[in-house]
Amino acid sequence: MAVHDKYPSEVSDSIFSVLQDLFNLPLEIKVQNTSQTPLFGYYAPNPNVPLYESTSIEDAINLEPVQEFTNQMWPSKNSHICELLHCYANQVAELDKMVSKLVFESYGVEKYHESHVGSVTYFLRLAKYRAPEQNETNLGVRPHTDKNFITILQQNEVDGLEVQLKNGSWIPVDFPPSSVVIMAGDAFSVWSNGRVHSPFHRVTMKGKGRYSIAQFSYCKKLVEAPTELVDDEHPLLYKPLDNFGFLRFLSKGERREIQNPLKAYCGI
Numbered sequence: 001m002a003v004h005d006k007y008p009s010e011v012s013d014s015i016f017s018v019l020q021d022l023f024n025l026p027l028e029i030k031v032q033n034t035s036q037t038p039l040f041g042y043y044a045p046n047p048n049v050p051l052y053e054s055t056s057i058e059d060a061i062n063l064e065p066v067q068e069f070t071n072q073m074w075p076s077k078n079s080h081i082c083e084l085l086h087c088y089a090n091q092v093a094e095l096d097k098m099v100s101k102l103v104f105e106s107y108g109v110e111k112y113h114e115s116h117v118g119s120v121t122y123f124l125r126l127a128k129y130r131a132p133e134q135n136e137t138n139l140g141v142r143p144h145t146d147k148n149f150i151t152i153l154q155q156n157e158v159d160g161l162e163v164q165l166k167n168g169s170w171i172p173v174d175f176p177p178s179s180v181v182i183m184a185g186d187a188f189s190v191w192s193n194g195r196v197h198s199p200f201h202r203v204t205m206k207g208k209g210r211y212s213i214a215q216f217s218y219c220k221k222l223v224e225a226p227t228e229l230v231d232d233e234h235p236l237l238y239k240p241l242d243n244f245g246f247l248r249f250l251s252k253g254e255r256r257e258i259q260n261p262l263k264a265y266c267g268i
């Protein structure tokens with residue numbers, strides 16, 4: 001978790017009011033945001049996950065894709081929204097780099113950091129969870145691990161995220177004001193040869209509607225553990241991971257049910 005006092009709360013407030021506007025748009029506008037990348041683009045609520053709706057912007061640290069998205073969603077007036085989302089994505093990207101740098105340094109392998117940073121691409125996902133009706137499931141998002149390197153998450157002031165501990169129990173994540181949650185994904189686990197754990201997490205809804213904004217760093221080049229992190233005590237756990245290949249592997253419906261997809265995809 002990072003508390004960011006430098007980050008003015010007006011930015012967060014404005015972001016969440018943009019999210020409200022966005023999800024209030026007509027469905028025929030929202031569905032225009034499609035993606036070639038599995039698991040991204042617009043996701044309408046569906047019978048299995050009725051409370052959850054999301055949409056995403058690929059490569060949101062660059063202006064052009066953000067502009068394309070905001071032009072699609074708000075054809076008449078959008079420059080302020082575009083600027084806000086683009087600025088948000090870049091601030092979070094800086095934090096992402098800082099976090100990976102600290103971890104690389106802590107393992108004494110900072111020499112690989114620059115090349116890692118050069119291979120990263122960011123996806124911004126905006127999500128809405130409506131409050132459950134009576135007798136309806138309160139599950140916002142099913143338990144899953146993130147497939148990318150690092151996820152940085154922020155929410156409007158409504159809690160709901162829960163993380164599973166290694167002993168199997170679930171703990172609610174309490175976001176202090178002006179904070180973001182930083183979560184390791186499966187690619188980070190591969191890179192660290194299992195040292196960094198990518199936790200299962202889910203969203204459980206209570207009474208109130210919730211919005212969240214998550215930025216995911218994905219690696220464009222193969223992710224592999226530095227040789228320094230592999231020895232007799234720490235044998236290599238995974239073959240080099242193709243991060244987007246992994247997403248394509250998972251996008252085949254039945255494979256989402258596999259217990260440990262990372263192991264199935266690139267485990268040794």
Ligand SMILES: O=C(O)CCC(=O)C(=O)O
Nearest residue numbers: 127146153161203212214
């Ligand atoms: O909305 C949240 O707090 C979590 C979302 C999430 O886990 C995801 O998009 O992968």
Ligand SMILES: [Fe+2]
Nearest residue numbers: 144145146201
């Ligand atoms: Fe997640």
